[in-house]
Structures are given as C-alpha cells and as structure tokens.
Amino acid sequence: MRVTALAGGTGAAKFLRGLTAVIAPEQVTVIGNTGDDALIWGLHVSPDLDTVIYALAGLLDESKGWGIRGDSFRCLAAMATLGRETWFNLGDRDLATHLFRTERLRTGESLSQVTDALRRTLGVGSRILPASDAPVSTRILTPEGWLGFQEFFVREKARPEVLDVAYAGADLAHPAPGVLEAIEMATAILVCPSNPITSIGPILAVPGIVDALGAARGEILAISPIVGDAPVSGPAGKLMAARGLSVSATGVARFYRPWLDTLVLDRRDEALLSSLQELGVTPVLADTLMTDREKAEALARRVLELLT
Numbered sequence: 001m002r003v004t005a006l007a008g009g010t011g012a013a014k015f016l017r018g019l020t021a022v023i024a025p026e027q028v029t030v031i032g033n034t035g036d037d038a039l040i041w042g043l044h045v046s047p048d049l050d051t052v053i054y055a056l057a058g059l060l061d062e063s064k065g066w067g068i069r070g071d072s073f074r075c076l077a078a079m080a081t082l083g084r085e086t087w088f089n090l091g092d093r094d095l096a097t098h099l100f101r102t103e104r105l106r107t108g109e110s111l112s113q114v115t116d117a118l119r120r121t122l123g124v125g126s127r128i129l130p131a132s133d134a135p136v137s138t139r140i141l142t143p144e145g146w147l148g149f150q151e152f153f154v155r156e157k158a159r160p161e162v163l164d165v166a167y168a169g170a171d172l173a174h175p176a177p178g179v180l181e182a183i184e185m186a187t188a189i190l191v192c193p194s195n196p197i198t199s200i201g202p203i204l205a206v207p208g209i210v211d212a213l214g215a216a217r218g219e220i221l222a223i224s225p226i227v228g229d230a231p232v233s234g235p236a237g238k239l240m241a242a243r244g245l246s247v248s249a250t251g252v253a254r255f256y257r258p259w260l261d262t263l264v265l266d267r268r269d270e271a272l273l274s275s276l277q278e279l280g281v282t283p284v285l286a287d288t289l290m291t292d293r294e295k296a297e298a299l300a301r302r303v304l305e306l307l308t
Contacts (some may be wrong), residue, residue: 001307004029004218006187008199009036009048010065011225011232011290012192013055016126018169018296019190020056022304025125029182033194034111034130035138035167035202036149040088041079043098044105047150048199049115049130057122058255059187068093084160087155112176131203134173138198139166140239149198158235162242166195170205175212183212188307193232193288196255197239213259219307221262223288223299225248228268232289248272253281264308265286 001023005016007030020028024302027176033048047066052305054060054068061069080086090098097118104114110133138149142160152158183189194200204210208285225232226240229247237247246250249265250270256263265272266288276283284306290296 001028001187002029002218003027003190004031004182005054005192006031006191006194006200006203007048007192008033008050008194008295010234012048012194013051013060013065014296015192015223015299016052017055017060017124018290018300019303020126021293021297022300025056028126029124029178029186029201029304030128031131031179032115032128032200033202034132035136035205036153037135037137037199038088038148038150040090040098040150041084042102043095044102045088045098046101046111046115046130049128050094050135052128053115053119053122053124056119056124056126056128058107059122061186067091078297088150092109094289095278112178127178127182129178130176131179131209132206133174134169134215136170136173136202138155138202138205139168140164141166153235157217158238162235162238165201165239165242167202167205171204171207173206175208179206180212183209183216186216186218188218189213189216189220190303191256191260192267193222193223193225193290195225195234195236195239196245196252197236197243200256210259210261216259220259220305221264221303222252222260223303224252224263224265224269226252227266227288229294233269242265249283250275251277257281263301266307280285 014244037046041155071093111130140152141164264284267285273283286302
C-alpha cells in the first residue's frame with residue numbers, strides 16, 4: 001500500500017504518528033502545508049512541516065502540540081531583553097532546525113531538499129514534501145486589515161473577526177517535485193484531520209494539485225476535524241464560517257466535495273449521515289478524538305480497514 005497524506009500541523013501529526021505505528025513509515029508520503037510559514041528573527045520557520053517531522057521522529061512536545069519535548073527557551077528570554085518581539089515561542093533546540101533551514105535555503109537549496117535532509121537526519125522514514133517550493137502565504141483579512149496566519153493565530157490568539165482568507169503567491173506556485181507523482185501513484189490519499197481552510201486550503205491552492213486529486217486512481221478519504229459544531233482545536237470554525245461553510249462535518253465535505261470519496265466523522269455526528277450521502281460522499285463513523293497514542297492508532301486502523 002502506498003499512502004499519500006495531505007497534512008497540516010497538530011491534528012495531522014497525531015494521526016500520522018498513529019498511522020506510521022500500524023503500517024511501515026516508508027509506505028507513507030506526506031504533502032505538507034507551508035501557508036503558515038513565517039520569517040521570525042530573520043529565520044525561515046515552517047511550523048506544520050516541523051510539527052510533522054518532530055512527531056514522526058518522536059521529538060514532539062505532545063503537551064503543547066508543537067516544538068520539541070523538554071526544550072528550553074533561554075534564547076527567547078535573551079531576545080526579550082534585547083527588545084525583540086517574542087510572541088512566537090521558539091525553543092532553543094527548535095531554533096537549530098530553523099537555522100539549518102535558513103542557511104541551506106540561502107545557499108540555493110529548495111525547501112523540498114531541506115525538508116528531506118531534516119527528516120532523514122532525524123530518522124523519519126516517511127517522505128515529507130512541502131506542497132510547493134515557492135512561497136504560498138495564508139493571509140487573514142480582519143477589520144484592521146490583512147494579517148499573516150501566525151500574526152492572526154499566535155500573536156492575536158485568533159481573536160479578530162475574519163472577513164476573508166487568501167493564499168498569497170499561490171497563483172505563481174508549482175507543486176514541489178514528487179507531489180503530483182505521490183498523488184497519482186497512491187493506493188489511497190488521506191486528508192488528515194487538519195483545518196480545511198488554513199492547513200489543507202493552501203495545499204489545494206497550488207495549481208495542479210486539485211486536478212491531480214480529481215484524476216487520482218486511489219481512494220480519497222478525509223477525516224473531519226470538526227465534532228458537532230466546533231473544531232477539535234484551533235480556529236477552524238471561525239475560518240470555515242468566513243468562507244460560507246457550516247461549522248460541521250458537512251461543511252468539511254462541501255469544501256472537499258469535488259474530489260472526495262469518503263469522510264470519516266465522529267460517532268457523535270451520526271445525525272449528519274444523510275446530508276453527507278446527499279453530497280455524494282460516503283460517510284463513516286469512528287472515534288476521531290485522538291486523546292492518546294492508542295486512540296490515534298485505533299483511528300488509523302479504522303481508516304486502513306476502509307481502504308482494504
């Protein structure tokens with residue numbers, strides 16, 4: 001089995017960790033979101049790519065859902081003393097990743113090459129591809145103007161009203177090497193339980209990726225990150241509403257509808273089965289809350305059962 005996964009950060013990291021515990025990591029290719037990449041202190045930070053790499057390397061700080069377990073923050077404190085902004089928390093060991101990435105990018109390597117070097121160095125068996133090597137930046141329109149995703153989510157704590165969402169640079173981007181092939185050759189394509197608008201949306205905005213999904217030979221299955229009328233974590237609800245989507249598993253299905261075959265939704269959303277069937281999507285109930293590794297592995301097994 002060749003599995004290709006479209007992935008954001010926290011929810012995707014949990015699911016992918018469960019998935020690679022029940023099938024060989026080498027069978028999994030991850031296409032990761034770069035829409036929330038940011039320049040912090042002049043360093044290129046790729047939060048979603050790093051969260052997935054750290055999770056699959058066994059380094060992730062699971063209590064936070066980001067960063068490296070047991071990291072210190074002495075550089076952050078020193079930067080605060082120097083009067084620099086410190087709203088984006090970078091740990092000391094985490095900084096090494098961003099220093100490495102920034103240095104390699106400045107020598108002319110692509111984001112794909114740097115990401116592959118990082119995952120190999122950290123012992124990750126799954127292939128991890130950014131959706132594009134070109135910058136695609138998620139921008140959030142608020143009553144006070146446009147914000148980068150990290151400014152909206154971290155600095156402003158997702159409090160501002162959301163008027164619109166854009167993916168700056170997407171029209172000029174191309175899929176990174178291997179992305180279209182990973183979709184074409186996959187036995188199955190899994191959309192992780194990530195924010196549809198700001199984790200999966202930037203991937204879909206890269207020209208050629210939606211067409212590849214529409215032509216894919218493998219089953220395409222998504223896991224809803226919404227339970228009831230609220231996201232499991234993060235601002236997905238606010239962002240979906242801004243795009244005119246209901247904050248529900250049905251809203252998730254509508255966003256993915258042109259190419260989606262199956263949607264896995266939480267058992268508490270059984271009342272939505274008929275509405276999903278009306279959309280032409282096959283709904284499957286499961287326990288989708290991954291509160292520990294055992295539940296993440298159980299969800300992965302359930303997904304694999306649907307694909308065999």
